[in-house]
Amino acid sequence: MASQEIDALAQALSKLPGLGPRSARRVVLHLMKKRETVLRPLLRALEQVEQRLVVCDICGNIDTGNPCGICVDPRRDTRSICVVEDVPDLWALDRSRLFPGKYHILGGRLSALDGVRPEDLNIDGLIARVAAGGVDEVVLAMNATLEGQTTAHYLAERLEEYPVRLTQLAHGVPVGGELDYLDDGTLAQALRARRPVG
Amino acid sequence: MASQEIDALAQALSKLPGLGPRSARRVVLHLMKKRETVLRPLLRALEQVEQRLVVCDICGNIDTGNPCGICVDPRRDTRSICVVEDVPDLWALDRSRLFPGKYHILGGRLSALDGVRPEDLNIDGLIARVAAGGVDEVVLAMNATLEGQTTAHYLAERLEEYPVRLTQLAHGVPVGGELDYLDDGTLAQALRARRPVG
The missing domain is CATH 1.10.8.420 (RecR Domain 1)
Incomplete structure (x- = not known):
């Protein structure tokens, strides 16, 4: 009862x-x-x-204002847009305080398995922002998973026709990471992208 | 951010x-x-x-009234108290609609491992209800676990001095249970408590 x-x-x-x-x-x-x-x-x-809390109409971020604090911040560079899968990715990246630009949240990743198609993600919104002009660089900061990278490739194709520089996050040894415990794929990427010391 | x-x-x-x-x-x-x-x-x-929702001062049940619906129900037999470890046990037993009496919720079970001592459970409340008189039967419906049975034994000792009948739930084959999948302890109990057919 x-x-x-x-x-x-x-x-x-x-x-x-x-x-x-x-x-x-x-x-x-x-x-x-x-x-x-x-x-x-x-x-x-x-x-x-x-x-x-509301969802930002411009970038899809969740904040107390619409547009969100990042989109209305005049100190942030509007020429650079960092595209992420979801809001926690934005939080993680912004904690580093190294990215001076704006963000765009897709709301997921392309996935044949989960039936997520391009029209299920906020891709049109991104294309519209780029097409409107004033954007020099789009950082494709998807997760380093198969689905994340598939999504990044799809976005790269869709953005091909616009005069923007497409970049992605560097792969390599995580800070504090022990080589012995890293997967071979990461190690290979780190070796291939090795840089001069000092 | x-x-x-x-x-x-x-x-x-x-x-x-x-x-x-x-x-x-x-x-x-x-x-x-x-x-x-x-x-x-x-x-x-x-x-x-x-x-x-409030906690019933008499039995420890959670309901919209204090005392709870079961405690104030005049159709329920005040001479029989069924003691359970926690509120979901009361829900489960009462769904059967076979117990006509009242309930008492201990709020847990004795456990040396988790540091639960008699004074952490609502045992004094139970003793007080029994000591007040008018109770014929106390059903010790603890879980059939080691800790549940330890708790039942402790309660049986505490209630020894009062003129009440102490009972416990029958052990046996669950309805729909296949013998092959039952543990030996349950099978042994079911065999020992076997009853004439028909």
């Missing part, structure tokens, strides 16, 4: 990635037991996200 | 059982993308639970 409220919450939770019906019930119980320390903070955080 | 709202939500989510920091971020992104179909329903369900 679980109450209707509990059933509704368990159902809502079971729609989250990684939570099935059984673990959703476990989460409900945890939330009930830790009402002050877990349920309330989660509720407030969800409210804030629901009320304040 | 993830916004503060996203960080706060990811942190709140990472406190749920089964979600680490990385999967919490994945959930945040999913919530952002499915604002209408996932985020809003989850928010409403959490609000309902936060505003409407």
Whole structure:
């Protein structure tokens, strides 16, 4: 005789990635037991996200404004656009503070397996930004996976007709990485792209 | 440059059982993308639970009223109390509609490994209910695990001095269970407790 409220919450939770019906019930119980320390903070955080966050119409970033903080920032170089698969990739790249330009979020990667086609991604938006002019460089910063690289190749073809420089992230030994633990593909790329010392 | 709202939500989510920091971020992104179909329903369900559900002071059940619907139900037999480890056990037992009495939720099981001692469970509440009189039977419906059975034995000792009948759930072949797939312990119990046919 679980109450209707509990059933509704368990159902809502079971729609989250990684939570099935059984673990959703476990989460409900945890939330009930830790009402002050877990349920309330989660509720407030969800409210804030629901009320304040919007998707940027220009680049697809998620922020408190539309256009987003990056798109309206006058100090950022509009001539360079870094294309990423999803928002967390933008977060990761921007933490480095090394890229001075703007971003464009595809919202995924091409995948025959998952049935993701070009029209499912925000590719037209990217083409429109490039076609509008004023863009010198497009960084194709997809993941170094098969699907990511397929997506990068597809974008390269679509952007061929525009006078922009296409670049990609360098492959190589990660900082702190031990050679012995690296896969052969990365090692080969690092060797091929070796640079003079000093 | 993830916004503060996203960080706060990811942190709140990472406190749920089964979600680490990385999967919490994945959930945040999913919530952002499915604002209408996932985020809003989850928010409403959490609000309902936060505003409407309370813990019953008598039995520890979670319901919209305190005392809970079962404790105040005049059709239920107050002479019989079924003791369970946690609220989902009550839900599971009550779905059978075969137990006509009241419940008592311990809020866990004794566990040397997890450092759960008798004073961490709602055992005093149970003793007080039995000591108040009017109770004929206490069903010790702990899980059939080592810790569950340890808890049942402890409760049996504590309740020894009161004039109540202590019972436990029958062990045996689950309905629909194939003998070949059952563990030997269950089979032995089922054989020992065999009953005349018809």
